[in-house]
Amino acid sequence: MSPDLVLLSARLLDPGTGSLLPHTALAAGDGRITHLGDDREIRALAGPATTVIDLKGAVVTAGFTDGHLHPVSGAERTMGVDLSACRDLADVRAALAGPAAALAPGGWLRGWGLDPNTFGDAPVAAASLGPVLDGVPALIDLFDGHSMLASARALEQAGVDGPRRFEQAAEIVCDETGRPTGLLLEDAACELVEAVARRPTGDELRARTAEVLREMAATGLTGGHAMDANGATLDILGALEGDGELPLRLRVAPWCQPGADAEAVDGLVRQQGTGGRLWQVAGVKMFMDGTIDNGTAWLESPDCHGESRDAFWPDPDQYRRVVGALHRAGVPTATHAIGDAAVRHVLDSVERAQAETPAADGATVRHRVEHIETVPDDTVPRFARLGVAASMQPTHCCEYTRADHTDNWSRRLGEERASRAFRCRDLWDAGARVVLGSDWPIAPYPPLGVMAGARHRRPGDLSRPPHGPEQALTPLRALRGITLNPAWVAGEEHRAGRLAVGYRADLTVLADNPLDVADADLAGLPVLLTVVAGRPTHRAAGI
Template sequence: MSAISFVSGIVRTMDADRPLAEAVAVVDGRIAAVGTTAEVLAATPEHAEVVELDGGAVLPGFIDSHSHPLWGARLSAGVDLGGLTTLESVRHALAAESRRVGPGAWVRGWNLEYAAFGGSAVRGDLLEDAVGGAPTFLMFYDLHTAVATRAALEAAGVSGAREFGDASEIVVGDDGVPTGELREPTAYDLVGSAAPQPTMAEEADLLVATFARFNAVGLTGCAVMDGSERLLDVLEAIERDGELSVRVDVFLWHRPDDDDAAVAARIDLASRGGRRWRVAGVKLFSDGVIDTGTAWLHAPDASGDGLASFWPDWDRYREVIRRYDAAGLHLTTHAVGDRAVDAVLDAYAELPPADDARPRRIEHLEILSDADVRKLAGSGVVASMQPLHMQWRHGDLSDSWATRLGEARAATGFRARDVLDAGVLTVFGSDWPVAGMDPRPNFVWATERSAPSGDGPVFEPHERVSVEEALTAYTRSGALALGATDRGVIRVGAVADLVVLAADPARLSPSDLATVPILRTLIAGLPAPS
């Protein structure tokens, strides 16, 4: 028997019947008692560890509702280019990485910002001198665009434009020669897959290390939004040799050009799972991103883009989701633009009513018209949002996102307050490695609509949510969005996935909320690695 009790502090239960307590007992991985210190001590086994909270707080473990842990682990094997906003700084970092990996080896990087190209075209030849002509493949922070040098394109056999079954694009110049810019996964995977790939054992090690990083910031669960058969094999391999330190709900990735055989194969994978992981559903795309003009909008952006879905035939999307829904899979769809959200809601409405065990979801919802918010209300669809993605916005609207949208439409971004007020089950996530995995800065972006430093612009202050609402979006709502009624809550019988903070987050200033120490993370009542 394992047992631990936390007493004399704050317990934020996320249970509407008893939102606050001062102590909690855990026995054999489940919550055994919640209440006053005296009540919990009376229910604590004699051999149990008893922890005095001394001003600290216990909450359900955080659930990242949108992440890419294996993809992120693989990407982060290269150089992190985040925060480098000039081409010269990127070139300097690539030169150092080229020296590290050695002559002729592939140079890889991630977290590249569009601002580094200064509003000019993305071109691989601008990077070639820095790496001495080595094959180089860099992923932009949003995972929707990559840039490759000529050597990398040649290694992949990419010499010109190609037709894809979705909105992916190999960008070419007037001469028909690739510029190095690769838009959307079907295009950039051609080049990324030409680079040396890790073995299954190496990927398992990468994922275990990544989950330890998740645990260090209080995460005990995640919804994986790029599921593949390879990921399932890696998860299975980890559990053969040990235990996952994060509960993993996998959404298998469907591409618009997948045929009926691919749909059937994905449905067959739905039965796979382990002790702490399962295939939850399928993730589809309806559009791309605003920065490159591939988001699907009600009206064109400033460059005349944004009027097409990711699917050449939207009826095919409607057909595919009917098949997945009939097979019992959770449905979630990437929809950044307002027209994309509208179209997905209409498609979901054609299906039989969803049940609480597998609610339908939409990922991102970066901009919404008032009509879209009204349609979302009462739909039963979960809104999965990432407030910290506001970090790339500029107060003067000079960022690529706002430049394309214009001032009026940019003001309809990240409408978390309006969505919550419409009664929509709302969850938050990071989209890691697009943004940092730590939930604490995300809490600040959601509650302050500004950077945790406190010295940045404030975006749409009327869309702020409370700290309690932000915490709920990362705990109880995150669990309910997965149909997991015994997670994300501290009540008797619930799974004891917990995080212990040094202070009550609801009583902290924004800067302190972003950095409040995490004292312990427990999964099934046992310490998680960190």
Template sequence: MTAADLILMADRIHTLLPGPQPTAIAVADGVITAVGDRADVRDWRGPGTELIELGAATITPGLVDGHAHPVMGLSMTRGVDLSQVRTRDELKKTLRAAAGPAGEWLEGFGLDPNAFEGAPVTHAPLVEALGPDVPVFLVLFDAHSALVSPRALEIAGITGPREFASGASVVCDPAGRPTGHLLELEAAMVVHEMLPADDPCDRRARLRDLMNRMAASGLTSANAMDFGLDSLELFRDLEADGDLPLTWRCAPFVMPGDGLEQCVEQQRLSGRRWRVEGAKFMIDGTIDGGTAWLDEPDTHGESTACFWPDPAEYAAAAGHLAGHGIPIVTHAIGDAGIRYVLDTLAGLPRPRVPHRVEHLETMPSELVARFAELDVTASMQPTHCTHYTRADHTDNWSRRLGKKRADRAFRARDLRDQGARLALGSDWPIASFDPRGIMAAARLRRPAGAPEVEPILPDQALTARMALEGYTTQAAAAAGRTDVGRIAPGFRADLSAFALDPLTAGPDEFAESAVPLTVVDGTVAHRS
């Protein structure tokens, strides 16, 4: 056997395969070459071998975030963090404190519509806090809508309703005057394009820092659900300076009206630790914004339409790309949207990498069973449920749906029990990327570290093993990979180490577990 480059030792190693539990792993050229006991180490080592003894720690296969927006997230997290704002008064106070010199743009992100306390989402509190002359651009927490001030509307030339190729819209009052609420990306971008540009060096530094922090949380890989803006330049520039701290699979957006050949050409792009593989669609928007696609309208009479003005154009575009062997990834939140996507995927060729559906917020039981039948990956983000909805249905999301539909939501356990492949993730920057807290939330059905919060639909809780599988074996299957997601000779050496055992520690405790080591392609990407 070739001498190992790296040997890891720990009291517990979860291989996620049948058989005895080893305490040592040998790695050479980025591949696991042997697993065994500490006594075997003397047979594996050579003069250049690095030995790392982790003691009472637990090693697992490397964790994979199923859904993140690393580059879009840089643009969506500029300015003041509003994620902790809970009332209109808090919003006004926070904006006043963050305001700069006269005429300067004020940006913010993470604003929860529940902060409007049941009132419509309009620019009224912005005007009350800052007056009418400050240009303000705030990204709401779902990143599918923005709230802007009258001055921002004026700068962008928005004076009334507009038509867009997608289901985006400028919300207006009965007199046709814009309220400041911009629904979906196309509408928000009209104002976003007026904002001061980011410094490219700053964007590179922020993206490198983001990846370092992700690796420090135990992530070894992630799925980027976009590949636009300056993604190509950023990934190439960062990799020119050294290996990325984790690997990325990127799926470019396909929007209504887009040409498809660019997406086909992008599939050829790759680097040492990133590649383009997939096409990201949206069939609807969000329940909070009234842009989801539901079988029946929400309690505001909204969420009745597809994001694509003609749904058949989505089906045709997905079919064209699937015909090129490209896996189709579709954001689908409402029951009507999920049904249409599954009906579409049922008639498409099945590529090596399975098609997948993202989010899956509310759906009846007959749709749950179809994921396993069609071999379609279900990709979910547990903290969307635990951080933005409430068990008593007093939140905006639940009020819009009504009890019946809110009670058949975020059905992670039902999907697993029906045999579906379930990948877990964060949707960063919509929620924290930290997999420890996400796995805890998947088990608790409430935020980690908040035992006073009533669990939301606790029957949908995952077991500890299911939660770990959602980041490892299920994530590997979702990517069509047979060389990652487990620990055995011949598998890629993507490994995560935790001070606490994710299978036996309490979920609240595991959410705070230290991460002593993260290994990507056999190289230490993080060491505490």
């Protein structure tokens, strides 16, 4: 039987060794690599229906997988005004003014990517944006994805006129008179206003998601670990795959929120393994805290404002019990834990679950912690000992913190804790599996940019100094963090993440060897071809 795809005149880079294989060509069929060899013998395998591509010396490596992203909910959130390039309040006001003036009667102004550092010493409040939002129902996502800024008109339409109590650690921030400032912290508070805001139709969201996924494929992404299944996510993925428009392989983890009872947990267990050929529900996403920038992280000592004292789960022991139930059912968990107390509690909970339910017949449940922004020395070696993956987003450190610690994140933590930021290298050296991702739409998704950030720890302006250069990863480690390690945490290391016969034909083709390209140049390395299950999902001109 002839292969579906043949790639010739290639340099084949294996992330396992960091070396080029002795072969110059590969063939793929039925979604897997079927042959490796020289051009002549692999070309001879091609049939009339085989796609044959001469790569002219380009480098083929295992497909890039983003270890943490939100493709569908992110597609919806990024349909508004992009504020991620704004550096001060004047920039924000200017970016919003035109769209606000152009709103149709009854329309809502949406924005995303707002950095709290743009407020400087002013409060993060709707009033700080001045008259641009007067009379306009506006809802703006802050960059962390855990907070929103609602205008006075939006709060009025939602009937939000003062503080409220929530089952989770959420807050409607109010001034000293008890009036809302517009800042909404965490989902339960944000949802009050989102419920009355205009939402895209199903067709609009499906089209936007398809657009986002095509753009992701063009950056070399072949897959991603999608950390939510909210709303219509699963229906949209199924529809896109049914229409042949799903260009990424997606592993989806639905949320488990505080208050989940045994029936809800059983429902999550039953949902595991459902999906299609390229997407599947696998794992459960949980939250142990919020964010440092918002004061909603869980720290062992409060931040400089006396905030970040509490867990996201009002009863942390309930979280532990849910982790235990999921572990017994063989379901891996991915827990958002940013602060040192949150990370410690997740590791304690996994350790107890493992002790109560030892692995049988060599089976393992690979749990993971997401973000891990600041942890003390005694926490670092526990990841390897427990087999817990460290899922990290180095571009968060690059783009939202500063080497001189004058940013909001660092000021809140203080010098000691800000100096142990995003400890990628320490965790790797201690034996942890470090999985790299973007957390898009929190940070840009191009995987070469993610790897570059892990290597140089600098913001987009490379003239600025790195934050914690001692935590930088080597080029090979950065490559493994977006190929081999995502495969490992998914339990797929024997069929994904490497270039070998029998492995998935999920491939990323680059103009040059990423291990040889300078850190500062890596993000601009051209992506020539992206292949998922043996099918090209992106092909640059001239290839």
